[in-house]
Amino acid sequence: MKEFLFTDRDFKEIADLVYNACGIVLGEHKREMVYSRLARRIRERNLVDFKSYLAFLKKNKDQEFDAFINAITTNLTSFFREIHHFEFIKSELIPVLLKTNKHSKRVRFWSAGCSTGEEPYSLAMTLNAAFPSDWDVKILATDLDSNVLAKAQSGVYTAANVNGLSEQQLKRWFLKSKDGEAYKVKPKLQECIAFKRLNLLQEWPMKGPFDLILCRNVVIYFDKETKDQLFERYANILSEQGHLFLGHSESMGKEHSQYKNLGKTMYQKGSNARGI
Template sequence: MVEEEFALHDTDFRKLSKLVMSNAGIVLSERKRAFIHGRLGRRLRALGLTNFSQYCRLLEGRDGDDELRNFINAVTTNHTSFFREPHHFDYLTKEIVPGLLDSNRDTRRMRIWSAGCSSGEEPYSIAMTLLSGPQSLAGWNVKILATDLDTNVIAHAARGIYDSERAESIPAPLRKRFTTMQEGQVAMNDETCDLITFAHLNLLESWPMSGPFDVIFCRNVVIYFDKPTQRRLFDRYADMLKPDGWLIVGHSENLLGITDRLELVGRTIYRRCR
């Protein structure tokens, strides 16, 4: 067992926690110790290392950049599902899209960002919601940007193929319309894939896109950040949103005491106010 092979000493845990914080903004408390031990134990075995001190030296050394991405991928939690927190997609259909069809009628342009998209279920859910709504988007230029820190899950998301069990949370009419079965797996069809661009992005680093976005989904991401990092991130989101644009966060997140640039307009749904 990995747990019996490697000991994670306090000094090494502090070094690893500092690296995660500085490179990904993620706070690793002591209660995450067993999680980190298990995840990184696999990396030690793959690299033929015998202890965490060797791994820390590798990350801090001249050639550490190559392993740093594997390290971040290993400690990043990716838990998601299709149509998770369904009230957000109901709000998108009933409130946001009708509003955009009116406010953007001259440009006929719609831009949505799924930040921290994990393995892609969220952006595909957004795409299916847009394409199946009561309002026709024919003639509109609609694009969804989907980004994540973890390069492995981004590659998985871009393929658009999922185990059939994961697709069970897609409502049956949408599953029939937007997916095809392939030997026990479900593949997203071209209509949904064509709306989405997947890209690797570290939210703490520079953002290459210029915006503005009409809607940003950032759900169950900032819970891993400390308060100063959250304040900087939400301020950047506000800058990236168009005036009156929407920000949608996760069920356990709120912006109280974090920013006054976004006001609550629905259940974990905010709108830029300044």
Template sequence: MSEREFTFTDKDFKRVQKIAYDFAGIDLNDSKNNLVYNRLAKRIRFLGMSAFHEYLDYVEQQGESEFIHLINSITTNLTFFFRENHHFEYLSNTVIPELLKKNAATKKIRIWSAGCSTGEEPYSIAIVLKESVPAGWDAKVIATDLDSNVVNTGMTGVYKIDRLKGISEERKSRWFKKGEGSKAGFVKTKKELQDVIEFGQLNLMDSWPFKETFDVIFCRNVVIYFDKPTQSKLFNRYADQLSSEGHLMVGHSESLYKVCDRFELLGQTIYKKIK
């Protein structure tokens, strides 16, 4: 095995494990030692430091801003529009028609994109809402993430054109504006989509500011980083935050089996609240 550039002891790894768990609920098992080293070494190099213990002291001194850098380094923000498209098809074909009947009196729909990353997920939800919900309804997406940088990317709404892979030409021209000149190769979401979404920074481990319940919650490829007790607590909080028979969408490798009994699996990582 090649010698490492920076000193990284078992004590250092245990400190990273504790920081990740205490701050963001992330459970790093021992098999992640190399991943943690490789991801954080880039940050240490950038800061001009010489050892992990020096960096971890710095993390604890800096507080939240550097905690978030650390969490981002060891998790993945990669996403694209309409990823795991069956969720959006189910939303369009089944959930929204149900909500148009169920919420006819209030004419209001609320969807939460929890762990929204750079915004592709909430914009995909917003497209479905704009295409499926009649005029005169108050339909909104609340999009939150731990990292204010990715939230700002979402608010700006500018993306490399390759993030639109798999989107029909009709949708591309309807909902995105192509960049020209220095902005060639990029697209910007149209204002009518941006108006549907409220972006904000939120740590899921903290208290939540919401005064109302949601009809649907998307929390995909987030709980893969959490241990079972943390997952159980989070899914129970989601159930509390959902309206009666509300829907929860999780990532392709995630499951509520033996974690939370307040949802019924409808198939393909789509759940319905039952209690």
């Protein structure tokens, strides 16, 4: 028998709240996950069941809603995850940007769903020294979850977190703790990154244009209508031939004719993009 009563009505109400807040679809297969994650909130608030927690949430939205959303959202990432994307940036995208942006000397990347920071830091490592020193190169890193965003900003990782990085990368970009169990990103790597909390379904304060948007393993949680709206908004904020990268289990329908499919979940905006 479970610790807290969790009815079908409770689950539906939670699923509706999450969908309306951030577009994430919680199917029946997510029920156990929802129970285990929100059970912690119920304990912390000294409540008796999910019904009482939902009542508390309604009365104390300003106080509790961020913690509620943080508990539900999933964050799984690693440095240089899906390495082919970073290889494309290094070998294909950077040489093109050096030519197309040579007059503005401005480059903008957006890690949309940056989680605990491994993605934007991997991007910063890839971009390092790729552009002349007088260029304005910036990375925007956003996430809905304020907890993981705080970890990303701190730039502190365990030895297990950095396991996939080479000794050269670790020495160049991280400060190692005396016991060897913690690694902190050096300030030099953080200089070009701005971490901001953002709900992708709400208004975006930035205007762009972005040369590349990484939205990997984010839209997998959205329904088709929400995905389509998001792809349209990304197209509007990308540069004329900007790129959009999705996660390995995500895809974009052919109806999005403003994008060309480059393969390996990489898409390019514009009529001159090379498709496959």
